[in-house]
Amino acid sequence: MAPKQIRLSFLELANTGGYMASGQWKRPDDTSTTKDRLKYYLDLARLADRGKISAIFFADWFAGFEVYGGSMNAILRRGHQVAHMDPLLLISAMAAVTENVAFAVTQSTTFSKPYALARQFSTLDHITDGRCAWNVVTSHTESSAKAMGMDSMTPHDERYLVADEFMDVAYKLWESSWAPDSIHLDKTTGFAFDGDKIRKIEHKGRYFQLSGRSQVHPSPQRTPVLFQAGTSKAGMAFAAKHAEGIFLNTVNVSQAAKTVSDMRAAAAANGRDPQSLKFFPCIMPIIGRTQEEAQAKYQVAVDNADVVAGLAQFSGYTGIDLEPYPLDEPLDLTGQSTAHAIQAVLKALTASEQENDAPWTPRRLGMRMALGGLHPCPVGTAEEVADVFQQWVDEADVDGFNIGSVTNPGSWEDVVDLLVPVLQRRGMMWLDYAVPGGTFRENLLGHKELSPDHYGSSFKWGREVPCLAGDVKVNGEKMVNGTH
Structure with a gap:
């Protein structure tokens, strides 16, 4: 094949x-x-x-x-x-x-x-x-x-x-x-x-x-x-x-x-x-x-690579200010409302790097963000x-x-x-x-316009469904005098 x-x-x-x-x-x-x-x-x-x-x-x-x-x-x-x-x-x-x-x-x-x-x-x-x-x-x-x-x-x-x-x-x-x-x-x-x-x-x-x-x-x-x-x-x-x-x-x-x-x-x-x-x-x-x-x-x-810039980028993505955390100490986000989600991200990053033992410090995270994020x-x-x-x-x-x-x-x-x-x-x-x-x-x-099965195609001119006299519907919405 x-x-x-x-x-x-x-x-x-x-x-x-x-x-x-x-x-x-x-x-x-x-x-x-x-x-x-x-x-x-x-x-x-x-x-x-x-x-x-x-x-x-x-x-x-x-x-x-x-x-x-x-x-x-x-x-x-x-x-x-x-x-x-x-x-x-x-x-x-x-x-x-x-x-x-x-x-x-x-x-x-x-x-x-x-x-x-x-x-x-x-x-x-x-x-x-x-x-x-x-x-x-x-x-x-x-x-x-x-x-x-x-x-x-x-x-x-x-x-x-x-x-x-x-x-x-x-x-x-x-x-x-x-x-x-x-x-x-x-x-x-x-x-x-x-x-x-x-x-x-x-x-x-x-x-x-x-x-x-x-x-x-x-x-x-x-x-x-x-x-x-x-x-x-x-x-x-x-x-x-x-x-x-x-x-x-x-x-x-x-x-x-x-x-x-x-x-x-x-x-x-x-x-x-x-x-x-x-x-x-x-x-x-x-x-x-x-x-x-x-x-x-x-x-x-x-x-x-700029580690601090990488951390600032991560902070922007997550809403957590990482500036107070020491660069070389393990990252402890206890008490943060998004801590669980961040830990899931760090777990996925660890798996992608095949490094299961090293702790995530702000420096390590900043370096990762600086090279691919x-x-x-x-x-x-x-x-x-x-x-x-x-x-x-x-x-x-x-x-x-x-x-x-x-x-x-x-x-x-x-x-x-x-x-x-x-x-x-x-x-x-x-x-x-x-x-x-x-x-x-x-x-x-492979085609120029929206596919027929795409939702947007239901709005195409000519796909109107007759409703009341003088009215039509497009995608279920009433049109009055040919407008909608």
Whole structure:
């Protein structure tokens, strides 16, 4: 049987300094300090295109982590996950120098407005010829809530209720407002758009109200490819309903296998083909032409790693201030409300490192966070790293990997020049894009628009179910005079 072909993406953050690996920006061969200039992103896009990479995946969030020491001073001083720009503004330039690479951008349903976001992504889909995706997040930090004018963050499960209604409004704008045959642009007759086939969306829900037509005509994919990363109960239910790609933050293969199995089952329960969900765990390989070279690269990374920045990052993720804990004493979180969850994370990290005896001190945790964090960081030759990829595919049924960099652009150059050829020889990766110059969804799933079994497809023009005279229903919701 032919091996399963995987897709690779690069995981990036539009910040000046460190992202996944703290402290590496100090290296003379690292270009992270130039991430406030366009050349960095154009070079990255060209490199991805040369390596037949599926997409560049931009993480994003507002404000920053103010947990460690009660402020952002530690990460500001250490240049880690700060000086953080808006990635949406970079995509058009990156798309212009590539023909195949897609671009996934994170946007929050907690802070965005559906009408504005739908317009942004329709625009992006047009100008990239359908090479865009939306990573749907709900946000979680108090600092971001306050920066965006809220007194406090909306409770977790309610954020997903907001997100679910947000998606309904977005689907209506993308799928329901303009009929497929509403566009003419006939220069002979002067007939541009058929107003009778472009309808106003009327939405009055618990969280959103909208009265208006989509401002943008249908883009190549109509709805961008949809990514999501939540693995809580509410997050998994949301993903099973909406997501096409899942970004996994899993420490080891067994953890990933359970998550993939559970989410495929949830998708099937929603009437979806479980294989239509594509899973991408984050991984941060350190690759050498020889084992010795790989170990030498690893040692350079260790020498430059910033332990305190790693701890500040972990504090931001968990909400626990680790600044008071002595660096070299065993970590005792007794009394912390999230202690049980943190211990589970440390147990998973221990299993992934195969170090069952050494205690977790803040220094050890900070070093782990500085070199891959909650993600695997295999060190070895391209063949050895390909073996790790194969294990995850075989045992966890993943569909690809979101590859974070230790150092820029060296880590990704090693992926393109060393790892990709090995994956291609093994038949694990395409020799060329499935649809050269095609849309992201075509190259990921084999079709241009949402699958018929996807929830968003129920909003497509023409799927209305007749109701009362003059009224119709879309997805069970009453529409008056052809609007909804």
